[in-house]
Amino acid sequence: MAFPSPAPAPSPSPSPSPSSSPSPSPSSSPSPNLSSASPAIVPLFYTVLLLLPLILVIVRSYIRSRVKRHSFGFFHPFTNDGGGGERVLWCAVRAIQELDPLALCFVYTGDVATPDSLAERAHNLFGVVLPRPVEVVRLSYRHLVEASLYPRFTLLGQSLGSMALALEAVLRRPPSVFVDTAGYAFSYPIVKLLLGGRAGGGGGAGGVGGGGAEGGGGGGGGCLVVCYTHYPTISGDMLQRVQQRTAMYNNDDTVASSSLLSSSKLYYYRLFAFLYGWAGGHADTVMVNSSWTEGHIRRIWTRNRPSTVHRVYPPCDTAALQALPLSRPEPGYVVSVAQFRPEKNHALQLRAFAQAIKPTALSDPDPTAGAPSEPDPMAGVRLKLVGSSRHREDERRIELLGCLAVSLGIERRVDFAVNIPFRDLQQLLGSATCGLHTMWDEHFGISVVEYMAAGAIPIAHDSAGPKLDIVVPACPALEGGSAGKMGQAEEGGEEKEEGVGEGEVEGLEGEDSGGKHEGGNQVSEQSEPLISKGEIEADPSASPVGFLATTEDEYAAAMRAVFAMSAEERERMATAGRERAKRFSEENFEKGFKDVLRPMIGCS
Template identity: 35%
Template sequence: MIHSKGVNINDSSPSLEPHFSLTASVNEIKVKKLIMDRFQGEVSLNCLPRTSRIRHRTRHLLDSNSNVFNHGMELLRSRAKTEEADQKKTQSEGVKQRETPKATSTPSSSDDEWEKVNERGKGSGGSGTGSSQTRESSFEGVIGFFHPFCNAGGGGERLLFAAILATQRRYPNALCVVYTGDHDASKDQILNNVRNRFNIELNAARTCFLYLSTREYVLASKWPHFTLLGQSIGSLILGWDAVNLLVPDVMIDTMGYAFVLALSKWLFPNLPTGAYVHYPTISTDMLSSLHTEVSSGQGLNAGLGKGTKGRAKQVYWELFAKLYSWVGGSVDVVMTNSSWTQNHVSTLWSPARKKRGKKKAISVVYPPCAVEELTAKIPVDAESERTRTRNLLYIAQFRPEKMHHVIIDAFNAFLKSYKHLIQDGPTPKLILVGSVRDDHDEKRVYKLRLQTQEIKDHVQFVVNAKWPQILDFLKSSSVGVNGMWNEHFGIGVVEYQAAGLISVINDSGGPKADIVIDIDGKPTGFRATTPEQFAAGFAEALSLPADEAFAMRQRARKSSWRFSEQVFNDAWTGHLETLVELAGPQSKLRR
C-alpha cells in the first residue's frame, strides 16, 4: 500500500530536504490487495455513476493514510515554530523580529536567466486594509506551490519565489510548501540559490520543500512520440505523487501543469486551485504554424503540417487542445503573465470554465520586473549616451526556442548589407549572454560558435555570466535583441527598456503585445520576423540621429515602469485572497 509517508527530520542527510522530507514507496501487490479488501462488498457504491465510484475509492485509498497526513502536517507546523523561535534568538539585541522578510532586488539577465527582486516597502503586500487585513493575515493554512523544477534558476523560478515572498508578506502565519523533484538540492541549498540568484530572502521557517519521486514522467525525453499527451499523462502521475505526500489547503501551479490541478480538483472538489500560466501548453498559433514556411521563424514546428504525417499531427494537436480546454475549466483562479497568454488561454479555457460556473475572469498578472534597480544603476542622460558602445545584446538561455541561430544569421546579414553604417567607427559586436543547463545546451553553444566562424571577431559568447557582468553589458550596449517566436512575456525585454536600450524583437507574443509598444504616440523599439528584417531593424536602431535615439531610450525606460514589482505584488495578493477565501476560515485536508 502507499505507506510510510516517512517524515524525516534528519538534518544531516545529504539526499533529503534537511528539515522535512515526506517520501512515498509503493508496493504494487499490497495496493492491489488493499483495493480488493477495501471495496469487496461495497454494494452501495454500485448505485453511483462509474466516475463517482472511482473518485470515492481513490479518495478512500488516500484516507487510509490520513493519520500520516495529519502527523506530517503537525510536524511541519512544529518545525516552523521551532525555526521561528531560533530565528528570534539569533537576532541582534534590540532589533525587533519581523514576521516576514524584506528583499532587495536586482534585475535579471533574461526572461529565463538569473532574475532578482527589488525591495518592496512594508505594508505593500496586500490589497486588504484595516482590520480585515489584520484578521485575514492570521490564516495558518498550507499553501502548496506545484513547481517540480524549482531549482532551475530561470524566469519561472524567479516568479515562483517572488510569489512566495508576496504570500509570506500577506499571510505570515501560512506555511508555503513547494512540491519539487530536485532531489540533488536540500532546502538550505535551494534557499541559498534563491538568495544568490534572485536576491530574494524568504522566511525559511515558513517555507518547506516536499520531494517528488516521479518527475521523470514529465520529461520530454520520456515520451519521444505523442510528447504533449505523454507529458500530460506524466503530470498526472506526478500530481498523484504530490497529493500522496500532502494535501494543502490551497494548491497553486506555477509551472504550467494544468492536468495536476484537474486531478486535485477531481480528488478533492473543495480544494481551491490556482494557476499562473507562463505559456499555454498548446495554442491556436501553434496549430496555424504547422502550415507556415520554416523560414518564417514561427517556432520549431513551422511547416510540419504538410503531407499525411503533417495532417495527422494537426488532428492530434486539435484533439489535445480540446482535452487541454477541458482540464483548464476546473481551475478556480487563473493568472497569465501577458495579454498574449491571456488571449490564448481564454480562447481555450473560458468555454469550459463558463460551463462549470467559474465566474472569476482570467487575469493578467505581469511578472515582477526590477526596474527600480536598473534605473538607479544605469543612467539615461547625455553623459551615458557618450559612453555607450554600438553593441547589440541578446540575453537568453541557450535553448532552441530562443532562436540564436536566426539572430546570428541576421547579424551576419547586417554586417554585409549595411557596411556604410560601420565605416566611420568601431564595428558593432553581437554579445550573446545566457546560461547553460546541461550537456545539450553546451553542444548547442558549440554549434552556434561554429555558425559564427565567418564573423567570429564580432560575436562574443558569455556563458553563465554573473550579475555584475550582465549589468555592465546592459549599461554599455545600445540595442537589446529578442529572437524567440511567441515569447510568452519577455522580462529580458523589459530590462532592456529599463536600462535604456533600443529593442529589436520578434514581432510576436508578449514583447509585441505588451512591452515594445508606442508611448506618447511614438515607438520604443523595432519589430522583425525574418533574418533580413532583423538586420534592417539593427540598421535602423544604430542609424538613428543622436537626439532621436536618446528620446527613444527615454520612452523605453518610461514604458518599463508599467511592470513594477508593486504592480505584481498587489495583483498576486488580490488573487491569493480569493483562494484563501475559498479555502474557508478553518481549512482542513479535503478528501
C-alpha cells in the same frame, strides 16, 4: 493330439507412453472448471466496481481530514531552473506570506532541498527575502514529467506524468490551496478529484479549506486550485503550423513533408487541445503573464469563466538595471540575451547583423584609413551573443552558430559570452546600444524588459508578448527613404524567406524566423528626430520605446536606424523604454497577485 482353442483374452489397454498421459476422468480432474467458477467471479467484479465510489469517498475523507487551514502547496517540481518561472515561485510565496500571516507554505519539488537551502537560494539568486522559510515536500517520481522519458507523444506523456506526480503530492501533503507555478494543467483534475471544492467553498475570514481548530478536522471547503500560466502547452498557432506543414523546432521536416504524418499529428494535437482545455477548466483562478497567453487560455480553457482569468505581468528584477547610466560608449554594440535554444533563432540575428553592416568592411576598421565622406553608423559595431548552455546539444548549437558567422564573414565582429555571471551580464546591458530579440511568439520576453530597464533600445520580434505588452508603443513604419541616416531593407524592399541558406551551415534548419511579415516595421531616413523631448516629459508611455521586426531586412534596418540616431535621440527613447519597464517590477507583480487572491482566501 488336438488342443482346445483357448478363450480369447481381453485386449490389454495400451501402456501410456512417456509423451502422452491418460485423459483424466471428470471426477478425478484437478483442473478448475471455468464454467462453474465464472458465476463467482462476475459478482466479485461487480461488487468491486460498485464499491469504487465508496472507496473514493473514504480516501477523499481521509485526505481532507489531513488538510490544515491556511496551507498553500506550491507545485513546482523543478526548483533549480533559475529562470523566470522560479522567480515567480518565490515572489508568489512571499506575497502569500505577507498577505496571510498564518499561511503555511510548502513546495512540492523533486530536488534535494531543505527549507533553509531554498530560502537561501531565493535570496542569493533572485534577491527575494522570504518572511519565513517554506516546508519541503519531496516528490520521488519527478522523472515522470521529464521530456526525455517520452521521445514520442511528448506532450501527452508529460501531461499524464504530471497527473501521477500530483497524486503523489496530494497524498504526501494535502493543501487547502493548491498553487501551480510551473504550468502542469493536468494536475488540477487530480487535486479536485481527491480534495474537491470550488472557489468560495472554503473561504471566509477564517482562512481557506481545512477543518477543525487545529486545522485537522474533516469537511472544510475543499481545495482551491490557483495557477500562474506562463504559456499554453498547446495553442492555435501550433495547430496552424502543423496544418500548413511548416517545418519548425517543434514540427520537424519529416512530419512537415508528409501529408499523412501531418494529418495524424493534427488530429493528435486537436485531441490534446480538447483534453488540455478540460483539465485547465478545473482551476478556480487563473493568472497569466501576458496578453498573448491570456488570449490563448481564454480560447482553450472554455470551462473557465472570464472573471477567473487575470493578467498579472511576471516579476522582473530591474532595480539595479534602472540605476545604470543612459549614456553609451562609441562605437557601441548590439547585445542578445537568450538561452542557446532553437526557438531563440540566433541564426536570424547573425544574418540580420551581417546585412546591417554590409556597407562597411566586414573586418575591423583600419584606424589609419581616411574617413569616408558619409560616415557609416555601423562602422565598428559588434554583436555580442549572451546566453546559457545547458548541455552538449546547446554547445553543439553554439559551434554551428560560430560556423555560420564564419560563412557570413562576420566572425571578427561577433562575440559569444556563455554562462557568464549576472554581474558581467549587467555590465554588458549597461553599455549596449540596442538589444536583439528574435523568438517568434514568445509568451512574454523578460530579456526585452531588461534591455529597456538598462537603457538599451529593444529590437524585438513583432509577435506575442513583446508586441502586445512590452515594446508599446513601437516606432511606426516610416514611409520612403533610402539607405541613408535611418537605413533601409534590401533594394526593392523584398522580403526573404529565413532559414539557413544553401551553402551555409547545416544543423540549424530547425530555427524559424516566423515566416513572412506584412506591414512590417521598415525604417527609413527622416530629418526630424524620432521623438521629441516634450512628448516624453508630458507622457513617457506615449513615446516609442523601441522597434519591432520579423524579417532579416527589418532587423537590419532597425539596427541601422538605432545607430544612426544622435546620442540625444537614443537617450530620449531609452528614457521612454526605462519608464515602460517599471510596469513589470516585482512590486507590481506581488500587488497583482495579492489583489487576485485576497477575495478568495478572505484576507484584508
